Amino acid sequence: MITVVLADDQELVRSGFAMILDAQPGIEVVGEAGDGTEAVELVRALRPEVALLDVRMPRTDGLAAARAICAGTSTKVIMLTTFDSDDYVYDALYAGASGFLLKDVRRDDLVHAVRVVAAGESLLAPSVTRRLIADLTRNRPRAGRVAELDALTSREREILLLLGRGLSNAEIAAALTVSEHTVKTHVSNTLTKLGLRDRVQAVIAAYETGLITPTS
Template identity: 55%
Template sequence: MFRSHVRPYGTVRELRPDVVVMDIRMPGMDGIEATRMITSNAPAPRVLMLTTFDDDNNVYAALRAGASGFLVKDMALDDILTATRVVAAGDALIAPSVTRRLIEEFANRPAAAAPPQRLDGITEREHEVLTLVGRGLSNSEIAAELFIGHATAKTHVARLLTKLHARDRVQLVIIAYGAGLVSPSP
């Protein structure tokens, strides 16, 4: 085990442990930064954070830095040893109390939007026209925006209706939103 006044990466490189048990707050060097240093070079040991500071920001920072686990110090010693074995075996582990909070936070987030719809088979110009239809422009406005004739703009819209199997311009607008070409104004 090394102390924070010793360079953690040098000690880890010298001892080559399978798992490093790390605290978040240490004198001299922050445990998050030490974790980042330790996990930045291959082969790297797994890092298991063991701390009293279990707020969500610390959890996220530790995981982003490369930690494979996050435990709180009020856990039983047997649970900490089991967690160390789990992390050494290549799995990840987060303390149940922290996991419960993360699940609650995740469950309370608004649902993610559906992935953008694919637009196979349309030309680059049709893509531009669809974006403008999605913004609510008329054929005349599309023609002016793209420096093309009114009849040409109308032809592009007609081709989009056919290629995308849309009944009308309203469906083209929905397709444009679904494809992520336009988004609602605030």
């Protein structure tokens, strides 16, 4: 069962999303919050697999709540907003969020997003992720990350490179002529060594370490 906490200061939005998700097999909304402070408290108490957070909320906004949740729990975060702004996406990804949705998302896409993120995948499509991260690292470079690659084996560097290009586990397995189980092991080891939560952060790391450049 995928457990979910919803946080939005608009009760109608919360209840609408809750109705959609609770109607799905294998998904249960275990808590609802009206602001970011309450969202963080609920997540810490209930430890859901996924938290859906509105970007703009009173007391503590969604981005600050996402940082607290991602730093202190294993809950995966999906950000919700009515604003299609790259800045929100960038800030959400750096906060540790695994995905980003507009509030007018279709019912099926909302359900799919929760299932994908709960499974440990990134929500953004590979082509969108690459574009966003390329822009992000071009405009907001972070120095000192190149040395982190020294912790990886040559195979793990290959894995990070392919993750950065947006490949799925199945596509990586085909490219390296290994099993998907082997790929999953390498991905897990790579994320652990670099202190990364998920594949979205792996894409960021691939660019910030210079393993991939925006023009490559």
